[in-house]
Amino acid sequence: MVALNPLVNSLQQRLRFPRILSILVVYVTVISVLVGLFALIIPPLSSELYGLLRTLNMPPALQSELLNFNFTVAELSNIAERIGTSANVLLSIVTSTFSGIFTFFTLMVISFYLMLDRHNLYKKVSWFSREQKHLKLAKDFLDSLENQLGSWVRGQLILMMLIGTTTYVGLALLGVPYALPLAILAGLLEILPNIGPTIAAIPAVILAYFGMGPVMAGVVAIYYTLIQQLENNIIVPKIMKENVDVDPLVAIVTILVGLKLAGVMGALLAVPAYIVLRTVYSLWFRSRLPDTQSSSE
Numbered sequence: 001m002v003a004l005n006p007l008v009n010s011l012q013q014r015l016r017f018p019r020i021l022s023i024l025v026v027y028v029t030v031i032s033v034l035v036g037l038f039a040l041i042i043p044p045l046s047s048e049l050y051g052l053l054r055t056l057n058m059p060p061a062l063q064s065e066l067l068n069f070n071f072t073v074a075e076l077s078n079i080a081e082r083i084g085t086s087a088n089v090l091l092s093i094v095t096s097t098f099s100g101i102f103t104f105f106t107l108m109v110i111s112f113y114l115m116l117d118r119h120n121l122y123k124k125v126s127w128f129s130r131e132q133k134h135l136k137l138a139k140d141f142l143d144s145l146e147n148q149l150g151s152w153v154r155g156q157l158i159l160m161m162l163i164g165t166t167t168y169v170g171l172a173l174l175g176v177p178y179a180l181p182l183a184i185l186a187g188l189l190e191i192l193p194n195i196g197p198t199i200a201a202i203p204a205v206i207l208a209y210f211g212m213g214p215v216m217a218g219v220v221a222i223y224y225t226l227i228q229q230l231e232n233n234i235i236v237p238k239i240m241k242e243n244v245d246v247d248p249l250v251a252i253v254t255i256l257v258g259l260k261l262a263g264v265m266g267a268l269l270a271v272p273a274y275i276v277l278r279t280v281y282s283l284w285f286r287s288r289l290p291d292t293q294s295s296s297e
Contacts, residue, residue, distance in 0.1 A: 001114040002150035004030070008115055023115050027108070041180070048178045141283050149275050152246070155239045160187040162235060163197070163227065170223050176204065177211050186227075191268070192255060193248040197228045246271060 004026050011022035114121070122139035129135075164187025171179035182204045189196030201224035209217035251271055258270025 001111045001118070002146040003153040004111065005115050005118055005146060006150060020116060023112060027112070041184070045180050045184065048180050137283060141279065144283065145276065145279050148279060149272055152271070152275060156191060158239055159231070159235065160190045163187050163190045163231060166227055167200075167224075170227070171204065171220070174208075174216065174219060174223070175212070176208050176216070176220060178207060182207070186224075191271075193246075193251050194232075195252060197224065197231070200224070246274065250274070 004023075007026045008019065008022045011017045011025060012019055015022075017025065122135060122142050125134055125138040164183045167186040168179050168183030171182055176182070182200070185203070186197065186200035189200045192199070201221060204224065205217050205221050208220040251274075254270040254274045255267045258266035258268075258273070260266075262269075
């Protein structure tokens with residue numbers, strides 16, 4: 001909601017769209033872009049991943065099978081038979097797939113209603129208190145949270161796309177094999193400040209070393225270093241504004257804590273949770289500050 005709501009507001013104010021139409025337009029646009037990206041990326045990515053698996057130390061029979069694999073009903077049925085034909089396995093696969101689809105659409109519906117009633121959300125605090133200062137505090141909290149968390153989400157997505165695209169273009173021009181999966185890895189690891197780009201550079205340098213020699217491995221290492229310097233000094237300051245600035249050390253520790261407590265999902269939600277807690281503390285501290293000053297006087 002906080003990531004998409006500014007886009008909805010822009011359509012509503014500039015083009016005079018009704019709010020519900022603005023939300024639907026944003027939903028259709030975002031989903032269309034995602035589907036288009038997947039349609040463009042999946043075929044070449046599958047081909048390069050098969051090639052990458054072939055270069056690994058794998059049995060020849062498995063290599064041949066992977067290279068000749070086609071996403072057909074017969075192939076999928078064959079895999080299902082190898083995994084197991086028990087009712088429990090099949091039920092688990094069906095249940096997990098249905099659960100993922102159901103969760104996705106549930107989140108979309110919840111976000112839809114939150115955006116539809118965004119301007120009145122702060123009034124829900126009237127269930128607990130009708131004092132104007134509490135209503136104002138709730139409104140300030142939602143506005144601040146939308147500003148910080150929404151900007152962080154949008155900025156992080158832009159960073160991941162920029163770094164992934166820049167990495168792919170550079171590796172493709174240098175002739176490094178498997179540029180697409182390496183670029184996707186670099187984009188995904190962008191969520192880890194400072195550490196992510198370093199981790200993403202390791203497999204690229206290794207593949208360049210064994211596939212093209214030590215000189216090209218050095219060139220690839222220099223290219224990744226240039227990308228990281230460009231990111232730290234130009235891209236991040238422009239995209240991640242001061243109001244959503246999260247210290248890299250704090251982000252790393254937060255992500256590690258989230259990973260330990262709740263696995264991958266905890267790591268993904270760690271920084272947003274930190275931003276929410278920071279906003280709560282900031283508003284609580286400011287709301288208590290006048291009382292503190294008056295009591296000291």
